[in-house]
Amino acid sequence: MYNSSILKIKIFTLLRICAVFLTLATFSIPAFSQEKHEESAEKPFEPSEVILEHIADSHSLHVWNTTAIPLPVILYTDKGLEVFSSSHFEHGHADYTGKYYTYRLVEDKVKIVGANNILADSATVWKWNSSLIDFSITRNVASMWMGMIVLLVIFFSVSSAYKKRSGKAPKGLQSFMEPLILFVRDDIARPNIGYKYQRFMPLLLTVFFFIWVNNLIGLVPFFPGGANLTGNIAVTLVLSVITLIVVNLNGNKHYWAHIFIPADVPVWIWPLWWVIELVGIISKPFALMIRLFANITAGHIIVLSLISLIFVFKSMGIAPVSVAFVIFMDVLELLVAALQAFIFTLLTALFIGGAIEEHHH
Amino acid sequence: MIGSIAALGAGLSVIGAGIGIGQIGGKAVEGIARQPEAASKIQTAMIIAAALVEGAALFGVVVSFLGLR
Amino acid sequence: MNPLVTPEIGLVVWTTVSFLVLFFLLAKFAWKPIMGAIDERERFIEDSLSKAEAAKDEMARLTNENDALLKQARIERDAILSEAKKVKDSIISEAKEAAHKEGARQIELARIEINNQKAIAMADVKNQVATLSLEIAEKVLRKQFEDSSKQDALVAELLKEVKL
Numbered sequence: 001m002y003n004s005s006i007l008k009i010k011i012f013t014l015l016r017i018c019a020v021f022l023t024l025a026t027f028s029i030p031a032f033s034q035e036k037h038e039e040s041a042e043k044p045f046e047p048s049e050v051i052l053e054h055i056a057d058s059h060s061l062h063v064w065n066t067t068a069i070p071l072p073v074i075l076y077t078d079k080g081l082e083v084f085s086s087s088h089f090e091h092g093h094a095d096y097t098g099k100y101y102t103y104r105l106v107e108d109k110v111k112i113v114g115a116n117n118i119l120a121d122s123a124t125v126w127k128w129n130s131s132l133i134d135f136s137i138t139r140n141v142a143s144m145w146m147g148m149i150v151l152l153v154i155f156f157s158v159s160s161a162y163k164k165r166s167g168k169a170p171k172g173l174q175s176f177m178e179p180l181i182l183f184v185r186d187d188i189a190r191p192n193i194g195y196k197y198q199r200f201m202p203l204l205l206t207v208f209f210f211i212w213v214n215n216l217i218g219l220v221p222f223f224p225g226g227a228n229l230t231g232n233i234a235v236t237l238v239l240s241v242i243t244l245i246v247v248n249l250n251g252n253k254h255y256w257a258h259i260f261i262p263a264d265v266p267v268w269i270w271p272l273w274w275v276i277e278l279v280g281i282i283s284k285p286f287a288l289m290i291r292l293f294a295n296i297t298a299g300h301i302i303v304l305s306l307i308s309l310i311f312v313f314k315s316m317g318i319a320p321v322s323v324a325f326v327i328f329m330d331v332l333e334l335l336v337a338a339l340q341a342f343i344f345t346l347l348t349a350l351f352i353g354g355a356i357e358e359h360h361h
Numbered sequence: 362m363i364g365s366i367a368a369l370g371a372g373l374s375v376i377g378a379g380i381g382i383g384q385i386g387g388k389a390v391e392g393i394a395r396q397p398e399a400a401s402k403i404q405t406a407m408i409i410a411a412a413l414v415e416g417a418a419l420f421g422v423v424v425s426f427l428g429l430r
Numbered sequence: 431m432n433p434l435v436t437p438e439i440g441l442v443v444w445t446t447v448s449f450l451v452l453f454f455l456l457a458k459f460a461w462k463p464i465m466g467a468i469d470e471r472e473r474f475i476e477d478s479l480s481k482a483e484a485a486k487d488e489m490a491r492l493t494n495e496n497d498a499l500l501k502q503a504r505i506e507r508d509a510i511l512s513e514a515k516k517v518k519d520s521i522i523s524e525a526k527e528a529a530h531k532e533g534a535r536q537i538e539l540a541r542i543e544i545n546n547q548k549a550i551a552m553a554d555v556k557n558q559v560a561t562l563s564l565e566i567a568e569k570v571l572r573k574q575f576e577d578s579s580k581q582d583a584l585v586a587e588l589l590k591e592v593k594l
Contacts, residue, residue: 056433057441074440109433125437135440144445148452155460162467181464187405201465202457210452234437238445287416294419297434343412350409426432 047308055228055300058108058139059086063223071137073110075122077101078131086136101132110134140235143227147214155209184208184345192349193356200352203246207239208345215296215337219330221303230340231296233289240285240292243348248281251355284351288344295340299333367425374421381414 061069070087079100088096089105095113096103102113112120112132123130154173161174170178184205189197214235217225229235257263259277262270306329309322389407393400575581 052434057438107433123439125439125442133439135443137444138441140441141444141448144448148448151452152455152460155456155464159460159463162464166467166470178468181468185465185468187401191405198465202461203453205461206449206453206456210449232437232441233435234439234441235445237437238442238449242449287413287420290419290423291412291416293435294422295415298422339408343408346405346409347412423435426434 045308045311045314047305047312050308051301051304053108054226054304055231055297056108057228057232059089059105059110059136060091061139061142061223062226071139071142073103074135074137075103075110076133076135077112110136139227140229140232143217143225143229144214144235146224147210147217147229150217151209151213180209181205188342188346188349192346192353194353196356197349200246200250200349203242204345204349207242207348208341211239211292211344212338212341215341216334218296218300219333219337221330228297228300230292231298231300233293236289236293239344240289243288243351244281244285246348247285247351247355250352252358254358255355284347288347292340292344295336299329299336303329303333370425371422374418374425377421378414378418381417382411385410385414 059071059073061071063069068091070085073082073084073086073089075082075098077100082098082100082103084096084098086105088094089103092105092108103110104113104119105111106119110122110132112122114120120132121127121130122132122134154177158174158177161171165171165174169175185197185201188208189201189204193200211230214229218227218229218231220226259281260270260274262273265273303326306322306325310316310319385407389403392403396403575584
């Protein structure tokens with residue numbers, strides 16, 4: 001009974017948010033189409049390019065049409081730190097010569113222009129040996145900070161409400177957030193972790209609301225939102241590595257015994273067992289990383305593809321169909337936004353629960 | 362060319378996931394119909410299982426992403 | 431490698447820093463007070479509920495006790511009433527018997543008295559009759575013996591009868 005009432009509140013909440021977003025989505029689509037029209041006037045419309053540009057990170061915050069807010073570029077080169085505004089790149093049309101190197105923006109990635117116009121990439125996790133590491137405040141970082149501010153404002157005010165109205169029934173924003181907090185506690189933490197759940201509540205709550213709020217901000221199709229933050233593999237990598245670390249730091253002796261000295265397994269298989277278990281340890285958070293990344297990115301790609309249909313067919317006739325589908329997808333993505341936050345948190349709780357479980361062999 | 366092969370790969374992985382999640386959803390609904398009082402537990406188990414299946418499919422999708430470009 | 435699946439170092443670092451900052455800020459200033467308040471309120475509600483439950487139990491116990499007392503009292507009352515009824519019945523029957531006996535005795539006494547009175551009256555009547563008869567006999571004798579011849583005749587006759 002308790003569960004179903006929580007679910008009802010959740011669905012109600014979701015519907016309210018959906019309604020808000022529906023209105024917003026209908027407003028935002030003309031803006032988007034205007035922007036695309038101007039681009040398509042110049043060169044043949046290439047949907048995959050536009051889509052990838054939208055879901056990738058960027059060095060400027062696109063506001064409206066050609067208006068964009070430049071973001072600081074912070075480069076850590078082998079010679080020292082360089083900080084300048086991304087407006088110097090003029091959207092990739094100009095090079096910028098800093099203290100140490102000349103830089104160029106290619107597909108929104110900063111590269112060093114060397115002698116004979118040879119470009120040197122910045123370092124990636126795959127290729128570290130570069131003289132340039134890009135620590136810029138990109139669109140995703142800005143979006144993440146916005147999400148952080150939203151979270152801090154919401155939960156500080158909720159927290160002060162709890163202090164002010166201690167022992168009383170929740171009210172306003174507090175009553176909006178409390179079912180969610182209780183949902184994380186009663187439906188995610190408690191059943192999967194067990195009686196030691198309280199230690200992990202801060203992490204689970206932070207992960208849940210961080211992912212959810214950033215998913216939602218990513219769904220806002222106009223200025224402050226729209227960054228593909230939780231659909232960026234770097235972000236999901238960090239979140240899943242945090243899960244990995246927390247799970248393994250909290251693993252008890254049963255957890256490690258199961259991995260290193262498994263009972264009922266012949267000793268000569270142990271090396272193979274260790275490899276399998278190691279793969280298991282890594283692959284669980286890896287799946288978390290891929291799941292969140294792929295789900296959110298896929299959602300963005302689908303919405304953008306549907307919008308792109310208008311420009312592919314170069315007709316306004318397709319627009320109503322396209323817009324209808326986009327609205328449908330947006331609503332579905334609202335569900336996915338909550339669901340992915342839920343699943344990420346649930347699986348994290350499940351892994352923690354598995355690591356701290358008291359076995360009774 | 363590589364892009365279309367990647368798309369094929371993505372499509373194939375989606376078929377697998379579709380069958381898997383369909384099975385999970387169907388069985389979960391059966392289970393809930395048989396024991397409505399266990400609905401919340403079945404839902405949680407269903408979501409976890411669906412997430413795992415979906416994870417496998419997403420691996421396929423991501424691998425086909427790797428093939429792009 | 432596709433840029434989509436290439437984690438950028440800068441974003442990794444910023445995400446790590448931001449997430450940890452967010453985590454510590456929220457954990458210290460939001461989750462701790464919120465969870466504390468929720469737990470406290472839940473404990474309070476649980477306490478209140480258990481108190482209410484206890485009060486209800488107490489109430490039920492008292493009601494039961496009252497019921498038992500009432501039942502007891504009712505039984506006692508019934509017992510007393512039936513006792514009283516019995517006593518009343520016995521008193522009435524005793525009184526009836528006594529009255530009956532008394533009546534019988536009175537009647538007996540009255541009959542004896544009546545008999546006595548009758549006997550007295552009878553004796554009286556006999557006396558009077560005797561007196562009257564004597565008077566009558568005297569008067570008759572006087573009348574008969576008004577002349578002396580007759581007296582002589584009688585004496586003579588009587589003398590005749592006397593056998594010496």
